[in-house]
Amino acid sequence: MYFAQLAVNGLVQGLVISLAAMSITLVFGIVRFPNAATGDVMTVGAFSGLIVYPLTGSLLLSGVFAVAVAAAVALASHLLVFRRLAGRSVVALLVASIGVGFVLRSIMGLAFGHQPMVFSMPLSRPYRLGGLAINPLDLQLALLALVMLVLAFAILHLTPIGRQMRAVADNPALARVSGIRSGRVMAALWVLAGAIVGAGGVMLGVKTVVGPEMGWDMLMPAFAAAIFGGIGSPAGALLAGFILGVAQEMSTPFVGFTYKIALSFAIMLIVLLKRPSGLLGRIEGVR
């Protein structure tokens, strides 16, 4: 039962990783570089939520605001930086994204200071389900994450812009020939990637503490999940995030808090050695 409880806790943790990994994998699949600023956009989401929460007392409104701000910041990073570097090497874009992350982190450090801050949530009695304690707050957070994930998958698979995103990821040359306007597709993609990770920021902020470094610290597990899931595959990122989150929590009794991240990396390494393309296929073509 103890482990079942850890697994439940891990699911929420896993959702945060999933959201970040999905943002990374979407950008990688379509713009084709690993965006190291993803974590810091997440932090932007957390701080945005933190500003709105005391004013409204509504987690939903905080979440919506955080999603909007993070989406705007991600779009701005595209318009101001990444779009201008289109066609450069992956390394150039990666380094640029590390720089964008630095800038965001510094701005947030200046604006909010480095003291850890918390969402002061009212205490609530956990639901009892069998022997499991389920925190109502966790349920709300999970709901927020699921809404974002459903929205992302719906946009990708049920809308014209989503079809075009997948088309660009699949065969950029053919997409251009087909008259698909990549500028619009890119803008929509960055809004989506920012929105997803903004929701993750609020979740992480509510679960832990908010500080300028929080997103940067999430970057490695998020990258791990994106690669583990099969880079470019949103469904894979989702699945891998869950697995890493649950594995981290369940390993804590054995390896302690400090090494749980190391363990999730060990799992990732083993899977990748056996299956280099990750858990699931990718949205981009293999070439």
Place this chain on the structure above:
Amino acid sequence: MTFEAVDICKAFDGFEVLRNVSMSMPLDGLIGLIGPNGAGKSTLFSVISGFMPPSSGHVTFDGVSMNGMSASTRARAGMVRTFQVPKEFSHLSVRENLMAAAPGQAGENLTGLFLRPGLVRRQEDGLRKRADAVISFLRLDRVADSSAGLLSGGQKKLLELGRALMVEPKLILLDEPFAGVNPVLIGEIMERIRELNGRGIGFLIIEHDLDALTRLVSRLYVMDQGAILAEGEPVAVLADKAVRDAYLGGEA
């Protein structure tokens, strides 16, 4: 209603790939283009369809000069091409491949998606109907929901044709539609081409399968070393001494 290419020249690093190529055809014509490998046929297609600018010369379509127009603008004007090696969005379904080939929808940006959902849905429904019509015309119903990457070579050729049809073209440039396709499917593709031509869509077809091609087209252009060597009735052209020397090595 004609298509004309006038004095097209194209040089790469001083090497002349196309030398004063001129051709003209009615927009509802069914024309073949043959020539040995390296004669410049595919390069001519690329220049005509706007994938490469010519070094000199111009293309007029339906009386309008197309110089300086991008490939997608030319496609919207009604002139589309297919590729020698079929291209597809391999992870999208056949239906999605077709739907992605007809851009210009309201749902192509997020604001349109959220602000005008009704319009987006209507356009999507219309687009899906068109895609389904193309799918059943090409007899691809059984694979409509499969990933395009899983299709056979011949089915990919049909999908290429389908993608061209989605932009409601007046003239389709087919680059080797029969290459690597089994004989049954070749007959099928020829049948579809005839049917489309009957509806007034013109075709300019590059093909090495002379047997199939001469049964299909009413006129034949022969290219050799970047220039037009001969043109006319297929049977007469293939009987021409110069053509036989250049293309058939003088034996056939």
